[in-house]
Amino acid sequence: MSKPVKTEAELIAMARAELKAHLDCPEGIMIAVLRDGDSWEFRAKADELTVAKPGYPECVAMLVQIGDHLSKQYDVG
Template sequence: MTKPVRTEAELIAMARLELKAHLDCPDGIAISVLRDGASWEFRATAGDATVASPGYPECVAMLVQIGDHLSKQYDVS
């Protein structure tokens, strides 16, 4: 059985919604989709000021969990 396919933009939007529902993340976090063969994961990048902001590590950790969950449900186009 194949998984439904979503675009990178759709997956990133889904991740941002879930992050917003669970945590108060600092502004300035860029999320990208990193592909590795048939699998994929989210990658977070940010400037030094954002990285130093309270809550940044928790947001990145939550993003990893969200990516793990979504990658089991969706393929990326």
């Protein structure tokens, strides 16, 4: 059975909402969807100032967990 399909923008919006609900992430984190065959995951990118801010590593770790969770529920279209 196939999973529901979401756009990259929808998945990123869902990830941002979950991050906001769980952590106080610094502004400036860019989230991208990285596709690999039939699977996908989130990638975070930020400038040096954002990376140096408190909470950045925790937000990236949480983003990975959110991506694992969402990739089991949705395909990217």
